[in-house]
Structures are given as structure tokens and as C-alpha cells.
Amino acid sequence: MMHVKLTVNGEQRSDDVEPRLLLVHYLREVCGLRAANIGCDTTSCGACTVLLNGESVKSCTVLTAQVADQDVVTAEGLAPDGELHPVQQAFRDEHGLQCGFCTPGMVMAAVSLLKENPAPTEDQVRQGLEGNLCRCTGYHNIVRAVLAAAAQSAGSRAEVTA
Amino acid sequence: MIPAAFDYVAADSAADAVDLLARHGDDAKLLAGGHSLLPMMKLRLAAPPVLIDISRARDLSGISIDGGELVIGATTRHADLASSELVKTEAPLLAHAASLVGDPQIRHRGTIGGSLAHADPAADLPMALVALGGSVELTGPAGSRRVAADDFFTGFFETTLADGELLSAVRVPRRPGAAWGYQKFVRRANDWAIVGVAAIDGRIALANMASVPIRARAAEEALATGASPAQAAELAAYGTSPGEDIHADKEFRQHLARVLTRRALEHLS
Numbered sequence: 499m500m501h502v503k504l505t506v507n508g509e510q511r512s513d514d515v516e517p518r519l520l521l522v523h524y525l526r527e528v529c530g531l532r533a534a535n536i537g538c539d540t541t542s543c544g545a546c547t548v549l550l551n552g553e554s555v556k557s558c559t560v561l562t563a564q565v566a567d568q569d570v571v572t573a574e575g576l577a578p579d580g581e582l583h584p585v586q587q588a589f590r591d592e593h594g595l596q597c598g599f600c601t602p603g604m605v606m607a608a609v610s611l612l613k614e615n616p617a618p619t620e621d622q623v624r625q626g627l628e629g630n631l632c633r634c635t636g637y638h639n640i641v642r643a644v645l646a647a648a649a650q651s652a653g654s655r656a657e658v659t660a
Numbered sequence: 661m662i663p664a665a666f667d668y669v670a671a672d673s674a675a676d677a678v679d680l681l682a683r684h685g686d687d688a689k690l691l692a693g694g695h696s697l698l699p700m701m702k703l704r705l706a707a708p709p710v711l712i713d714i715s716r717a718r719d720l721s722g723i724s725i726d727g728g729e730l731v732i733g734a735t736t737r738h739a740d741l742a743s744s745e746l747v748k749t750e751a752p753l754l755a756h757a758a759s760l761v762g763d764p765q766i767r768h769r770g771t772i773g774g775s776l777a778h779a780d781p782a783a784d785l786p787m788a789l790v791a792l793g794g795s796v797e798l799t800g801p802a803g804s805r806r807v808a809a810d811d812f813f814t815g816f817f818e819t820t821l822a823d824g825e826l827l828s829a830v831r832v833p834r835r836p837g838a839a840w841g842y843q844k845f846v847r848r849a850n851d852w853a854i855v856g857v858a859a860i861d862g863r864i865a866l867a868n869m870a871s872v873p874i875r876a877r878a879a880e881e882a883l884a885t886g887a888s889p890a891q892a893a894e895l896a897a898y899g900t901s902p903g904e905d906i907h908a909d910k911e912f913r914q915h916l917a918r919v920l921t922r923r924a925l926e927h928l929s
Contacts, residue, residue: 500668517668517711539661541699542850544765553739553768559698560769563668564691564713610764628849629763 502566506531507575515562522546522557525572533573533602537631544630547603547610548572554610556629573602576609585609585647594643596634604630608644617648663701670713674799674828677714681824682801684710690826691715692735693769695762696778720773720828723747730754732830734773738785739764741772751832752929753840753860757788760842763850773827776812779819782852782868784844786813790873791840791858791865794832800825813872835860841924845916847907854907855916857896859924869902869917879921889925896921 499514506529513528525531525548534557537545541559548557549571576583582590585608595601604627611618611626618626623644624637632640669684671677681688689708691697692715700706714720714735721733723746730750732741741747741758748755761767761775761784775785776796789796789809796812797804801824812819821827840860844853844867856867857876862883864876878898882891897914904910 516665518663518665520662523662539702541695541762541766544763547765550768554765555768556765559695561668561691561694561698564694564715607765610768626764629765 500563502562504562504565504567505569507571507578513562517561517563519562520558521548521555521560521562521565521570524562525557525570531572531574534606535599535602537599537603542631543600543603544607544627545600545603547606547630549606549610552610552613554607554629571606573605576605583609584650585612585644588643588647588650589640592639592643592646594636594640596632596636600630600632600634604632604640608647611644612648612651617652618644620645661702663698664704664707666701666708667710668713669710671717673717674714674719674826677712677717677720677826678799678801678824680712681826684712686823688712690777692771692774693737694774695766695770696774696780714826715771725750725834726831728834730832730834732772732832734827734829735771736773738762738767738770738772738775742767750834750836751792753792753835753842753858754785754788754832756840756842756929757784757858760784760844772830776830777819777821777827779813779817779872780852781813781816781870781872782854782856784853784856784867787853787856787858787865787867787873788842789830789832790875791860791863792832792835793863794830796827797829797831798822798825799828804828806831809873810875816871839928841926841928843920843924845920855902855913855920857917857920857924859921859928864896864921864924866896866900866917866921869897869900869913871903874900876917876921883925890922893918893922893925 503512535545537543546557607630623641688710691711691713721735738758738761795806795808844856853867858865876896878895879892897917902913
């Protein structure tokens with residue numbers, strides 16, 4: 499066992515873990531945060547996507563030991579006070595989900611994408627979500643949701659400027 | 661899937677990593693982004709008793725200029741390569757290749773040193789380094805040595821890295837403004853190349869046409885003696901004997917090498 503300290507959804511944590519404990523298992527089983535799903539378990543589907551230091555990563559392919567002293571955010575951490583994050587709200591408004599299994603990963607990938615590129619084109623959204631699979635094939639509404647979230651953020655930025 | 665149990669140690673410098681490698685010998689594997697090693701460990705294709713994490717070694721990351729070369733620390737991530745203004749200016753082919761590795765999440769973790777040391781013949785960065793005529797710095801107990809990309813890859817997932825050595829940096833000739841072409845044929849988003857081609861300054865490298873990234877030397881010679889891109893591309897598969905798998909047989913791969921080489925040479929950036 500080894501000792502790790504890290505921040506999860508803004509909360510300082512300190513846990514004894516096995517070196518081989520994958521981040522997704524740590525989040526689900528030790529922290530009790532079940533938003534990140536285990537889908538393919540082979541770095542392909544993106545259902546386990548979380549933010550590490552603000553960037554999307556697939557938590558099935560990261561050791562908890564590797565993220566010691568770093569900052570992890572799961573979908574639970576996007577809406578700590580119950581008010582949906584703009585990307586979550588856009589997924590809801592645009593019906594960007596069907597069965598919902600891929601949704602937490604899609605949302606986290608979209609948050610990371612919009613941080614790197616706040617005003618993406620439709621093609622850039624599709625390329626930017628390349629690491630996330632929706633087996634309901636609901637991609638059109640997912641892409642529409644991400645574009646809507648980007649437009650909404652641009653609107654609020656304009657309001658602040660005006 | 662859960663990897664077999666192992667001991668985890670973190671190195672805080674290249675020298676520390678070399679010491680740890682010497683101490684643990686064959687038991688140890690180096691871990692950086694882990695995006696080649698951890699999937700293999702989860703499938704129990706690899707079960708190293710010790711992992712030496714080099715991702716926090718400060719002297720192994722970063723991008724700088726040294727004379728006519730760009731020097732890239734081994735733990736520099738694909739996302740950093742793809743977005744680096746320095747790399748985009750001095751070696752745009754490399755930035756482009758890095759932007760095509762895997763997907764955004766993978767590019768946030770995977771490193772150039774890891775990709776090169778893993779030596780997958782279908783991967784983007786080994787092919788890019790061969791096209792660019794770059795080299796790698798290998799650091800061991802006796803110091804560092806440099807190996808040209810053409811000599812580094814020795815077989816399927818095999819390199820000249822010796823026991824106890826660490827791939828510490830990558831060197832790429834600065835080529836601002838040089839015209840380059842890059843083509844990668846995949847059937848699905850996120851896949852490895854079925855065949856890939858990278859071309860710059862008369863050098864042409866092919867991915868997945870052999871057990872290592874190779875040069876299309878017959879096509880390079882044709883270009884050098886005045887052949888048109890289309891004529892040279894006809895020779896791109898000359899002398900190759902690519903493997904066969906579910907994606908493509910030998911003839912199809914050779915066809916792809918010719919077509920993609922023509923496209924790479926005709927659509928230069």
C-alpha cells in the first residue's frame with residue numbers, strides 16, 4: 499500500500515491505495531463517485547473521462563499513484579451546489595443523451611474541449627470528441643449540445659464585456 | 661481489468677531514474693504517461709514487478725532550441741507538442757503528427773519518449789522522427805549517447821535501448837518553412853494507421869509497412885534525380901514486405917503506400 503494525497507472535486511483527500519489501483523476504481527470505490535463509468539476498459543470509449551488538472555483524461559488508464567498531489571474533477575464536481583454546469587444544461591436542453599452511459603464522459607470531454615477552444619466549429623467539436631463513443635449513436639444532439647454551450651458562454655462573455 | 665501487483669517508485673530526475681533502473685534491473689519498467697504500458701499491464705501482456713514513474717522528473721520535460729536542433733524532453737506530452745508554437749514553427753510536421761495521436765484524452769497523457777520507446781511500427785511519432793531525420797538521447801549509468809532515428813528502431817516493438825538505459829530526450833533538425841506532407845489511412849476515428857506516410861525535404865518515411873518505420877528509399881532516389889511526385893510515389897512500396905492482418909493484406913498496404921505517398925508529395929504544407 500502507498501499513501502496518496504490529492505484533490506477530488508475541490509476536496510482534499512488522503513488515502514492508502516495499492517499502487518495498481520486505477521483512478522476510475524479509486525473514484526468509484528474509494529470516493530464513492532460513480533459518474534465516471536467503466537465502459538471498454540481499454541482507453542477507447544471515453545466513458546471514464548474525468549478532468550486531471552483541468553484536462554480530459556481516461557481514468558481507466560491512469561494509476562491513482564500517478565495523480566498524487568494533483569487535481570481531479572468528475573461530473574459530480576461540475577455541479578457542486580446542484581446548479582447544472584452550462585455544458586450539462588446544454589446536454590439537457592438539446593437532448594444530448596439517450597441511454598446516458600456515455601454522458602458523464604462526453605460532458606467532461608466537452609468541458610475540456612471548450613476550455614482549450616471556447617468557440618469551436620462543428621467539425622472541431624466532432625474531432626474534439628473523437629475519444630468518446632456513444633453506442634446509441636446519438637452524436638448529432640451531442641455535437642449540437644456542445645455548440646450550444648459554446649454559444650451560451652460566448653453570450654455571457656459578451657454581456658460581461660458590454 | 662486490473663494489472664498484476666507491482667511496487668511503485670517515483671524518480672525526481674533523469675539521474676535518479678537511471679539509479680533506480682540499476683537497482684531494480686530487469687524487474688523495472690519506466691512509466692511516464694502510461695498509455696502504452698498500462699493497457700498492456702491490464703491485459704497481463706506485461707507484468708513488471710516495479711514501475712519507475714519518471715513523469716515528475718523535472719529535467720525530462722520541456723522544449724528548447726540547441727543550435728540547429730529542437731530538443732524535446734522525453735516526458736513532453738503529445739498535447740504539448742501539438743500546441744507548442746516553437747514546434748509548430750521549427751518542426752511543423754512533428755506538431756501535426758502529435759495532433760493525430762489517439763484522441764484528446766490520450767494526447768493529454770501520452771509522451772513522445774514513451775511512444776518512441778514503445779516502438780509501435782504503426783504509430784505516428786516514430787514515423788515522423790524518421791522522416792525528420794531526428795535522433796534520440798539515451799542515458800545510462802555511463803552517460804548519454806545519441807542514436808539516429810534510422811538506427812533506433814530494430815524490430816517490432818524493439819529498439820537499441822540497452823538494459824539500464826532511459827530515453828531522455830529527442831532531437832529534431834530545425835526546418836522552419838520546409839514543405840512537408842503527412843498522410844494517415846485509418847478506417848475509424850482513433851485508430852492506428854493502416855499505412856502512414858510522412859515526407860519532408862526529399863525524405864519519405866512509412867508507418868506500418870514493416871516491423872519498424874522505414875524510409876521509402878527508391879522513391880526518395882527518384883525524387884532526387886528529378887522524378888515527379890507521381891512517378892516517385894509509384895516506387896514507394898518497392899522492396900517492402902508489409903505484414904497482413906484483419907485490416908489489410910500485403911498488396912493493399914503496398915497500394916496504400918503508393919497512393920498516400922503521392923498525396924503526401926502533392927499536398928505539401
